[in-house]
Amino acid sequence: MPTVGQQRPVVLVTKLHVVPIELAEANKAIAAWHRHHKPAVGHRFSLGCVNTHNVLVGVAIVGRPVARLAGHPTQVLEVIRVATDGTPNACSALYGAAARAARAMGYNKIQTYILDTELGTSLRAAGWVDEGVAGGGQWRHTDGKPRRTDQPTNKKRRYALNIADHARPVIPAAITNNDAQLGLFA
Numbered sequence: 001m002p003t004v005g006q007q008r009p010v011v012l013v014t015k016l017h018v019v020p021i022e023l024a025e026a027n028k029a030i031a032a033w034h035r036h037h038k039p040a041v042g043h044r045f046s047l048g049c050v051n052t053h054n055v056l057v058g059v060a061i062v063g064r065p066v067a068r069l070a071g072h073p074t075q076v077l078e079v080i081r082v083a084t085d086g087t088p089n090a091c092s093a094l095y096g097a098a099a100r101a102a103r104a105m106g107y108n109k110i111q112t113y114i115l116d117t118e119l120g121t122s123l124r125a126a127g128w129v130d131e132g133v134a135g136g137g138q139w140r141h142t143d144g145k146p147r148r149t150d151q152p153t154n155k156k157r158r159y160a161l162n163i164a165d166h167a168r169p170v171i172p173a174a175i176t177n178n179d180a181q182l183g184l185f186a
Helices: 023-033 090-104 121-125 177-181
Strands: 017-021 045-050 056-063 076-084 109-115 129-134 156-162
Touching: 017 090, 023 045, 023 056, 023 076, 045 090, 056 090, 076 090, 090 109, 090 121
Parallel strands: 076 109
Antiparallel strands: 017 045, 045 056, 056 076, 109 156, 129 156
C-alpha cells in the first residue's frame, strides 16, 4: 500500500474483443508467437483477439480432432493452436469464445491438448476441465515411417468442455434417393 506522498501504481485494464479471422492471418500469428508448433494446415474456424486499438494480440485455430480416437468430427471440435503476444487474459478469452462458437454450431464437446509442463491456467479460467494425461511418446506410422520430430513428443494433458444442450442426431452413413423422395430426411 502506498504511503502518503507516493503515487498509486497504475493498473492498465485492456478490454479485449474476439473476432473471426482467416486461417492465413491466424497462421502468421502462430508463426510469430507460438513456442513449439508450426502453422496449422486446416481448420473449421479461427478467432482473433484484439485490444481497444484493434491490434491483434492473440489467435485460436479450431479444427477437427487430430488424434484418430479423440472424438467424431461432427460431434467434437479441437482447439489445435492458441498463441498470444503475452497480453493478459487473451488466451482465456479465446478459449471461452471457441467454446461458445462450438456450442452455437451444435457440437457436443470441445477439447485441446497442452504439454504436461504447461499449467493450463487459461483453460481453467475459461471453465475447461482437465481430463488427465493423454498421448505423447514415440510411435510409427503403419508404413514404418518415424513420427514427426518438429513438434514436442512428451506427454500431453487433455482439457475439455462438454457444451451440448442435447445429443446431436446420428446421420445415416448413406442417404439414398428413395429416402429423400419419401420425405424421411426433408
